Amino acid sequence: MAPMLEVKNLRVSFPTHRGRVEVVKGISFDLGRERLGIVGESGSGKSMTGRAILKLIRKPGLVTADRLAFEGIDILDQSEKQMRAIRGARISMVMQDPKFSLNPVMTVGEQIAEALVTHEKLPRHAVNERILSMLEAVRINDPKRVAGLYPHEVSGGMGQRVMIAMMLIPEPELLIADEPTSALDVSVQAQVLDIIDDLVTTKGMGLILISHDLNLVSRYCDRILVMNSGAVVEECAAGQLDQARHPYTRGLLAAMPTIDESRDELPVLDRTQWAGT
Amino acid sequence: MSTRDWLLEDSPTSRWQANAGRAYRVFTAMLRNPLSVVGGVIILVLILTAILAPWIAPYSATGQDLANRLAPPSEAHWMGTDELGRDIFSRVIWGSQITLTIVGLVALISAPLGLLVGAIAGYFGGWTDRVLMGFTDIFLSMPKLILALAFVAALGPGINNAIIAIAITSWPAYARIARAETLTIRNAEFIQAVQLQGASPLRVIVQHVLPLCTSSMIIRVTLDMAGVILTAAGLGFIGLGAQPPLPEWGAMISRGRTFILDQWWVATMPGFAIIIVSLGFCFLGDGLRDVLDPKSEGK
Amino acid sequence: MSAIELKNLDISYGDTKVVHGINLDIAEGESFALVGESGSGKSTILRAIAGLAPDWTGEIAVLGQARSHGVDRAVARQVQMVFQDPYGSLHPRKTIDATLSEPLSIHGLGNQGERVEAMLKAVGLDQRFRFRFPHQLSGGQRQRVAIARALMLEPKVLLLDEPTSALDVSVQAEILNLLKRLRREQGLTYLLVTHNLPVVSFLCDRLAVMRHGQIVEVADVAMLKQKRLGEAYSQELLAATEGQSPA
Numbered sequence: 001m002a003p004m005l006e007v008k009n010l011r012v013s014f015p016t017h018r019g020r021v022e023v024v025k026g027i028s029f030d031l032g033r034e035r036l037g038i039v040g041e042s043g044s045g046k047s048m049t050g051r052a053i054l055k056l057i058r059k060p061g062l063v064t065a066d067r068l069a070f071e072g073i074d075i076l077d078q079s080e081k082q083m084r085a086i087r088g089a090r091i092s093m094v095m096q097d098p099k100f101s102l103n104p105v106m107t108v109g110e111q112i113a114e115a116l117v118t119h120e121k122l123p124r125h126a127v128n129e130r131i132l133s134m135l136e137a138v139r140i141n142d143p144k145r146v147a148g149l150y151p152h153e154v155s156g157g158m159g160q161r162v163m164i165a166m167m168l169i170p171e172p173e174l175l176i177a178d179e180p181t182s183a184l185d186v187s188v189q190a191q192v193l194d195i196i197d198d199l200v201t202t203k204g205m206g207l208i209l210i211s212h213d214l215n216l217v218s219r220y221c222d223r224i225l226v227m228n229s230g231a232v233v234e235e236c237a238a239g240q241l242d243q244a245r246h247p248y249t250r251g252l253l254a255a256m257p258t259i260d261e262s263r264d265e266l267p268v269l270d271r272t273q274w275a276g277t
Numbered sequence: 278m279s280t281r282d283w284l285l286e287d288s289p290t291s292r293w294q295a296n297a298g299r300a301y302r303v304f305t306a307m308l309r310n311p312l313s314v315v316g317g318v319i320i321l322v323l324i325l326t327a328i329l330a331p332w333i334a335p336y337s338a339t340g341q342d343l344a345n346r347l348a349p350p351s352e353a354h355w356m357g358t359d360e361l362g363r364d365i366f367s368r369v370i371w372g373s374q375i376t377l378t379i380v381g382l383v384a385l386i387s388a389p390l391g392l393l394v395g396a397i398a399g400y401f402g403g404w405t406d407r408v409l410m411g412f413t414d415i416f417l418s419m420p421k422l423i424l425a426l427a428f429v430a431a432l433g434p435g436i437n438n439a440i441i442a443i444a445i446t447s448w449p450a451y452a453r454i455a456r457a458e459t460l461t462i463r464n465a466e467f468i469q470a471v472q473l474q475g476a477s478p479l480r481v482i483v484q485h486v487l488p489l490c491t492s493s494m495i496i497r498v499t500l501d502m503a504g505v506i507l508t509a510a511g512l513g514f515i516g517l518g519a520q521p522p523l524p525e526w527g528a529m530i531s532r533g534r535t536f537i538l539d540q541w542w543v544a545t546m547p548g549f550a551i552i553i554v555s556l557g558f559c560f561l562g563d564g565l566r567d568v569l570d571p572k573s574e575g576k
Numbered sequence: 577m578s579a580i581e582l583k584n585l586d587i588s589y590g591d592t593k594v595v596h597g598i599n600l601d602i603a604e605g606e607s608f609a610l611v612g613e614s615g616s617g618k619s620t621i622l623r624a625i626a627g628l629a630p631d632w633t634g635e636i637a638v639l640g641q642a643r644s645h646g647v648d649r650a651v652a653r654q655v656q657m658v659f660q661d662p663y664g665s666l667h668p669r670k671t672i673d674a675t676l677s678e679p680l681s682i683h684g685l686g687n688q689g690e691r692v693e694a695m696l697k698a699v700g701l702d703q704r705f706r707f708r709f710p711h712q713l714s715g716g717q718r719q720r721v722a723i724a725r726a727l728m729l730e731p732k733v734l735l736l737d738e739p740t741s742a743l744d745v746s747v748q749a750e751i752l753n754l755l756k757r758l759r760r761e762q763g764l765t766y767l768l769v770t771h772n773l774p775v776v777s778f779l780c781d782r783l784a785v786m787r788h789g790q791i792v793e794v795a796d797v798a799m800l801k802q803k804r805l806g807e808a809y810s811q812e813l814l815a816a817t818e819g820q821s822p823a
Contacts, residue, residue: 041744042715156614185613186771187816212744255749257774259817260801265756266749266778287712288704295671295707466665470725473626474679475652484678488669 003030004174004206005053008067012048015060023048025230031174035200035207037217037238040227041252046210049227050176053208054093055083070174089119092167094160094196096179101163102151109147112166119170134165138195157188161195168199174206182212193220214241214252226252306568313564319557326370327377336364338371338524347540357542359532365546368524372547375525376554379440379509380502386444388498391451392490396482398452399459410456416449421504422511429517436525439518443508447501454497458490492569500562503555510551526551577640579604579733579765580625585634587617587624595620595632595789604639604732607759607766609776609797611813612786618769620789622735625767626657639732653683656726660738662718666710672696672721673706679728691728698761699724700754716747720754727758736768740775752778773817777801785810 012024024045029036040046052063055075068075070091078086087093095101103111112131116122122130135143138161151159160180167175177196181189197220200207211217217224218238226234226249234246244250251269284301286294307313326333342362350357356365398409416424428442462468463486471485510527512518519525521532526547533544580602587595595617602608610618623629625636627647636643639654659665666675676692685691696706699720710718719739726734739755740748756779759766768780776783777800785792785807793807803814 041746187613187812190816214745252745255746257749257752257778259774259777259803259814261774261777262801263778265753268750268753269746287708289671289707292671292673292707295673295709299709466659466661467667469628470657470659470665470722471678471682472647473628473652473655473657474682474729475647475649476678476682480682485667489667 002069002072003032004071005031006067006069007031007053008065010049010052010065010068011063012045012052012057013062020062023230024052027225027227027230027232029225029232029235031206031208033204033206034223035197035209035221037221037224038208038210038227039212039214039217039224039252041212043229044227045230046212046227047178050093050178050208050210053176054087054091055080056093085119088115088167088172089170090172091174091176092170092172094163094167094175094177094180097183099151099156099159099183102159104151106150107147108149108151108154108162112147112162112169115166116169130169131165134169135162137168137199138162138165139191140165156184157192160184160188160192164192164196164199168203171203172205174208175200176208176210178210179212180209181216189216196220214249214256303568307564310564310567312560313567316557316560316562316564319553320561323373323377323554323557327374330370330374334364334367334370336367338368339363339522347536347543349540350542356546357540359529359543360536365529365542368529369526369547369550372524372526372529372550373554375436375519375523376506376509376550379436379443380505380558382440383444383447383505384498384502386441387448388451388494390444391448391453392455392487392494394448395452395455395457396459396486396490399456400463400478400482400486402463406456409452413449413452416446417453421446422508425508425512426515426517429512434517434520436519436523439509439512442512443505446508447505450501451494451497454493455490458493459486462486462489492565496562496566496569499558499565502558502562506551506555506558577604578602578637579606579639580608580767581635581637582621582625583635583637585621585624585632585636587620587629587632589620589629589631593789595624598634598791600784600791600794602765602767604765605763606782607768607780609768609770609780609783610786611770611773611776611783613771613813616786617789618786619737622657622737622767622769626655626735627651649683652679652731653729654731655733655735656729656731657735657737658719658722658726658739661742662715662722663710663742665722666718668710671707671709672701672713675710675721676725676728679725683729695724695728698727698758700750714747715743716750719743719747719751723751723754723758727762730762731764733765733767736766736770738770739768741770741772748775755779773800773814785813 008028009026010024010028011022011026013020013022027049038046038049048057051057053068053075055078057063063076065076070086109131112134113127116127116130131147132143135146140146140158140161146154146158154162180196181192184192193216196207209217209221218241221238224236224238224241225232226246228248234244234249236244244253251267254267255269257266283294284298286298289295289298307317340363342358344362345358346360346362348354348358354364354366356369358364394409394413398406424446425442428445429438432438432441468481468485471481509518510530513525513527514531516531519528521528529547530544537544578601580600582598582600585595585598586593598621610621612618620629624632625638630645632645638651643651673692676695677688680688680691692706693703696703701717701720701724705713705717713721740751743751752775758764766779768776770776777797780797782794782796783800784794785805787809793805793810795805799805805811805814
C-alpha cells in the first residue's frame with residue numbers, strides 16, 4: 001500500500017533582489033500513519049515544508065516537487081478550491097500562537113462549530129454534542145462554559161487546546177503541528193503535546209510535528225528528520241537520537257545545557273564543517 | 278570603488294555612509310515605482326520653474342498690454358493673455374514661486390508643530406495627553422477652509438496671512454498621526470532601554486521617538502500638499518489670499534471666471550497648473566508610502 | 577555588601593497587585609535566577625528594580641543605596657537590563673554605532689569611538705557590524721548588541737530578562753557562553769529571569785522559584801543539579817523540564 005503522504009524532491013524558492021533563493025532544497029520523505037518530527041533552527045525551511053504540503057505558500061513563492069501526493073492525490077495539481085476541501089477536512093494544521101489563529105470576535109464554540117459544518121452537514125444538536133465531546137477530548141474540564149468564552153478570555157494553554165479541538169473536529173487523516181507549544185509554559189507544553197499524542201494514536205492519524213526542540217520531538221515522534229538550511233541532514237528513529245552521526249545534529253545536542261550542567265563552556269556549532277551539504 | 282558600491286556596502290565604515298546607503302536604497306526603491314517617478318519629476322519641474330522663473334518666463338508677470346487683451350493661445354502667447362493683456366504662461370510660471378513658497382512654509386510650520394504636540398501627548402499620556410489632544414480636537418472639529426477663512430478675515434487678506442492660516446489649520450491632523458505612532462512605540466523595548474540609560478524625556482522624544490514618526494509624517498505631508506495648494510487657491514479665489522497683481526493661480530482662476538465661456542483659457546490654464554502639481558504631490562506621496570512604510574522595511 | 581536587596585516588596589499594575597512580599601538579598605558578584613511560569617511576577621520584579629514598574633511599596637536597595645521609584649541617572653550607571661526580544665529592543669532606524677554611543681552621550685562620556693570598538697570586541701562582534709542597521713543582523717548578533725549596550729556604562733549589576741528564550745539552541749549556547757565570560761571578566765552581578773532550568777544550571781549560583789507573585793523557594797544551584805528542590809511546586813517545574821529530556 002502506498003504511504004499516506006509522499007514527498008519527493010520538494011523545493012520551495014522565493015525571489016530576492018539577488019535572484020531566486022531556495023529555502024527548501026529538494027527534500028524527500030514518506031509518511032504513513034505515524035508520527036514524524038521535523039527539527040531545525042530558524043531559517044532551516046522546516047515551516048516552509050509544512051506549508052508547502054498544504055499548498056499554503058503564497059506567490060511569489062514557488063513550490064516544485066517530483067511528487068507531492070496525499071493518499072494518491074497530487075497536491076500540486078489541485079486547484080485552490082479543491083485544496084480547500086482537503087485543508088481542514090483531511091489535513092489540518094496547528095500553528096504556533098493561538099492568539100493570532102483565533103478570531104477575536106467569535107466565541108470558542110462558534111469557531112469550532114464553523115470548522116465542523118464547513119466540512120460536514122449536521123443538525124444543530126449533533127454539532128453541539130460533537131463540540132462538547134471534542135472539548136472534553138482536549139481535556140477542558142468545563143466544556144459548556146469554555147464554548148461560550150471569547151479567545152481573549154482563555155489562557156494560552158487553553159487557547160492552544162481550543163485550536164487543537166478546532167483542527168481535529170473534522171477528523172482529518174493528517175495533522176501538521178508547527179511549533180504548537182513554543183508560546184506556552186513548560187508545564188502546559190507537556191499537557192498539550194500529550195493531548196495531541198493521545199488523539200493521534202487513538203484515531204490512527206498521521207502527525208508531522210515541526211519544532212526547534214530536539215528533545216521534545218524525540219519524545220513525541222517515531223521518526224525524526226533534522227533539517228539545516230533547507231536540506232535534511234539526518235534521518236533517524238526517535239530513540240536513536242543519541243547515536244546521531246551528522247555533526248550538525250551532534251552539535252545541536254551538545255549545545256543544549258542540561259539540568260545537571262557541569263561544563264564550564266557550551267560547545268558552539270562550527271558552521272563551516274558542513275557548509276555546502 | 279564606485280559610488281554605487283560605496284552606497285550599497287554591506288558593512289559601512291561610518292555613520293554617514295550607513296545613512297547615505299539607506300537613503301540610496303529608498304531612492305532606488307522609489308525609481309521602481311513609475312507613478313512616484315512621475316510625481317517626483319513633476320515636483321522637480323515645479324521647483325526648477327520656480328528657481329528659473331526670471332529666465333524661463335518670456336514676459337513680465339505684471340506687464341500690461343491692453344491692445345492685446347484676452348488674446349487666445351498663439352505662438353507669441355502660449356497660453357493666451359488675460360483681461361489686462363498679461364501673458365498667462367509667464368504668470369503661471371511666476372505663480373509657481375508663490376505656490377512653492379506656500380507649500381514649503383506650511384510644511385515647515387505645521388509638520389514640526391504637529392509632530393511635537395503629538396509626540397509629547399503620546400509619550401507622557403495622562404493629563405498632558407488629554408489637554409493637548411482636546412485642543413487638537415477643537416481645531417479638527419472645524420472645517421479647514423472655513424477656519425482658514427476666519428483667520429485670514431481676522432488677520433487681514435494677503436499671502437503671508439494665508440500661509441499662517443493654512444499652517445494653523447493643518448497641524449492638528451499631524452499631531453493626531455504623531456500621537457498614534459508614538460503610542461505604538463513608547464512601550465517598545467528600545468525606548469525602555471534608553472530610558473534605563475538615564476535619558477531625559479526630551480531626549481527620548483526628539484532622538485528616539487520622532488525619527489520613527491517622521492516617515493509617516495513625510496508621507497502625510499506630501500499627500501496633504503495637494504490640499505494645501507487647493508486651499509491657498511481657494512483663498513486666492515475669494516480674494517483673501519494673494520492680492521493682485523500677484524500671479525497666484527487661484528486668484529488667476531477667479532479673475533478668469535468672468536470670461537470662462539468666451540475666453541476659456543484665462544481660467545483654465547492656471548487650473549491645469551494646480552491639477553498637475555496637486556497630482557504630482559499625490560503620486561510622490563503614494564510612492565513614498567510604499568517605500569518608507571516601516572512595516573515593509575528590512576524584508 | 578549586597579548588590580540587590582528587596583524587603584517586603586509589593587508591586588502593582590494599576591489596581592491589581594502582581595507581586596507580594598518579596599524578600600531577597602543578592603550578594604555582589606553573585607548570579608541569581610528568578611524562575612517561574614508566565615504570570616508568576618518574575619519579570620515584574622526585574623522591571624521594578626530597573627525603574628520601569630514604578631508602582632511598588634517596600635524597599636529596593638541597589639549596591640547599598642535605596643532606589644527611587646522612577647528611572648534615574650545615578651542608578652543607570654550601576655544597573656542595566658537586557659531584554660528578551662532581540663528584534664524589539666534595538667531602534668530600527670539607528671546604526672549599531674549610534675545605539676552603543678547613545679548611553680555615552682547621555683552621560684557625557686568621551687572617547688566614544690574607542691569605547692564602542694572595544695565593546696564590540698568584548699561581545700565578540702566584528703568591527704564591520706559597527707555601522708549596520710539592526711535589520712542587517714541575525715537574532716544572535718542583535719542580542720550581542722543589546723548586551724553591549726547594557727555594558728556601555730560599565731554597570732555592576734545586569735538584569736537579564738529571558739535573554740536567550742527567543743534564540744535558536746546553537747545561538748543560545750553562544751550567548752550563554754558570552755554572558756558567563758563577561759561576568760568573569762568584569763565581576764558583574766546577574767539577576768536572570770527565565771523559565772528554562774538548564775540555563776539556570778549553567779549560568780547561576782542560586783535561584784528563587786516563583787509562583788503567583790510569591791517566592792516559593794530559594795535554593796542553591798547544586799540542589800537543582802541534584803534535582804533535590806524542596807517544595808512540591810519546584811519539583812513539578814523540574815519534572816516538566818525533565819519530561820522533555822531524553823530518557
